[in-house]
Amino acid sequence: MQKIYIASIFLIGLFLTACQQGDPNTNIDEKEQTTQQEQQADQSVPKKETAKTEEQDNASDGSNDNESAKADDSTNEEDKQKEIDKHIAKVEKSTGLHVVDNPESPEVYVNKQRTLPEGYVPPNLVVPDVSHYSSEGSPKRQLQKVAADALEQLFAEADQQGIGLVAVSGYRSYERQKQIYESAVANKGQEHADKFSARPGTSEHQTGLAMDVASATETAATLLEQSFKQTDAGAWLAENAHNFGFIIRYPEGKNEITGYNYEPWHIRYVGKEIATEIYNKDITLEEYFGYDY
Incomplete structure (x- = not known):
């Protein structure tokens, strides 16, 4: 009877240990989910930087357009001045x-x-x-x-x-x-x-x-x-x-x-x-x- 009692305690201990370690598949899923989240986070950074770069390029293009327009206006004014002269x-x-x-x-x-x-x-x-x-x-x-x-x-x-x-x-x-x-x-x-x-x-x-x-x-x-x-x-x-x-x-x-x-x-x-x-x-x-x- 005492032997049976000891064996039961031993089995209960093994069961509790297994519960604490959790399902191996669950751990793998969690790791994959974590990895995916990290990758998504990593990917989100360059997207922001790319967006900023595109905005800067657009701003630069706009600036160039403005400068070209100003240059054209200046040329027109010079031509007009020549005609006046x-x-x-x-x-x-x-x-x-x-x-x-x-x-x-x-x-x-x-x-x-x-x-x-x-x-x-x-x-x-x-x-x-x-x-x-x-x-x-x-x-x-x-x-x-x-x-x-x-x-x-x-x-x-x-x-x-x-x-x-x-x-x-x-x-x-x-x-x-x-x-x-x-x-x-x-x-x-x-x-x-x-x-x-x-x-x-x-x-x-x-x-x-x-x-x-x-x-x-x-x-x-x-x-x-x-x-x-x-x-x-x-x-x-x-x-x-x-x-x-x-x-x-x-x-x-x-x-x-x-x-x-x-x-x-x-x-x-x-x-x-x-x-x-x-x-x-x-x-x-x-x-x-x-x-x-």
């Missing part, structure tokens, strides 16, 4: 001509692509006190005052050096230029007219800053001819006009740039600084400004 008020839809916005300035720049505003008449037109070829009271005698004063100085210096000059044609209205151009086309054809005569609105004479000059000894037969270059007066004018703020507007060999054939008689007031630079560099007004239109 070129003194273009607008472009005529019907002709494609660029209308200048500084017609009264000595630096106004007109040619076959650039035109004066419609109806423009220069202010302060006066008659310079020099010898004139045209009759008294003719608008051809007129220039803007700043150009008239400079022309008087130029003529006075030429006279002191024994060179006789005469002013042939200065200011010319739009209407008068229209008549001259249409007459040239009718008599000599469009191609010839475009080489020597400006279309109305694009003539420098309308600015009141240009004057056609001749030798005082010339006759009507040789007036405003390229042979003027070969005269003492023509040679002197070419070498000294810049000292008084004038340039030979359409120099020899530059017709592909200016659009007009050589006119040694046509001087244009631009001021001493610009005139001197153009003379020293042997360039045209187009080349000085750096653009054709």
Whole structure:
């Protein structure tokens, strides 16, 4: 009986020990569950970091887009400023001509692509006190005052050096230029007219800053001819006009740039600084400004 009692106690002890250790399969499941949770936790970290990285990349892309937009805006502003510097008020839809916005300035720049505003008449037109070829009271005698004063100085210096000059044609209205151009086309054809005569609105004479000059000894037969270059007066004018703020507007060999054939008689007031630079560099007004239109 005592032996049976002891054996029973021993079996009960084994049973309790087994309960305390638990089911081995249960322990394995718990370990696997723990491992999975740890793996999930480990995987969740890089996901957050990836999300942050993507947000940073998106923010960076947005920043780059903003910088590109700002750069484009800056470029547009620079282009706009360049157009302002070129003194273009607008472009005529019907002709494609660029209308200048500084017609009264000595630096106004007109040619076959650039035109004066419609109806423009220069202010302060006066008659310079020099010898004139045209009759008294003719608008051809007129220039803007700043150009008239400079022309008087130029003529006075030429006279002191024994060179006789005469002013042939200065200011010319739009209407008068229209008549001259249409007459040239009718008599000599469009191609010839475009080489020597400006279309109305694009003539420098309308600015009141240009004057056609001749030798005082010339006759009507040789007036405003390229042979003027070969005269003492023509040679002197070419070498000294810049000292008084004038340039030979359409120099020899530059017709592909200016659009007009050589006119040694046509001087244009631009001021001493610009005139001197153009003379020293042997360039045209187009080349000085750096653009054709």
